Amino acid sequence: DTGVSQDPRHKITKRGQNVTFRCDPISEHNRLYWYRQTLGQGPEFLTYFQNEAQLEKSRLLSDRFSAERPKGSFSTLEIQRTEQGDSAMYLCASSFQGGSTYEQYFGPGTRLTVT
């Protein structure tokens, strides 16, 4: 499969628990983005990596959120002490920095439900 993949696809957790999501980008893509999408809204940017460096964070990314991309390949997004307001679809996207392309390709998302 040459597309962006995410795991798990669904996660149900109790308030206060920690959760971790994984994203595997398209193999030759060096840029990786995390977005959050709630029902009826467009995706909201959370953070961005170029290779292993985290270069940009949204103010939406509170202290409870942390993201890593240790070897410049897959990335993880961790949410600590989850709150009901964290319930959303977490989308990962990747792109290749080369020439003038900015095209981002999305994964299927991880749907988080906090009870």
Place this chain on the structure above:
Amino acid sequence: GENVEQHPSTLSVQEGDSAVIKCTYSDSASNYFPWYKQELGKRPQLIIDIRSNVGEKKDQRIAVTLNKTAKHFSLHITETQPEDSAVYFCAATPGGSQGNLIFGKGTKLSVKP
């Protein structure tokens, strides 16, 4: 920061008619404007994009126009088909960013057979 407004929020057309969705943006330095189609329960799919140095781009039944002076861009779908039914999102890359996208709130397009 960048703000993207999208209209209408819902659009219903008869099969074969054209559909137009409009977006405005606030950051005059924005330089990349993609459109995504999202079917229920699926990932957003890039359908067409345009850069700030181009006024119009077409791909079969889909076209996008950009007016930099007015800071708005539009998606045009001709000869609509039932399989075009989905939520469409416009987005913009703010000037000075590394390519992160600011999305509009989406337009739910329904094409009636």
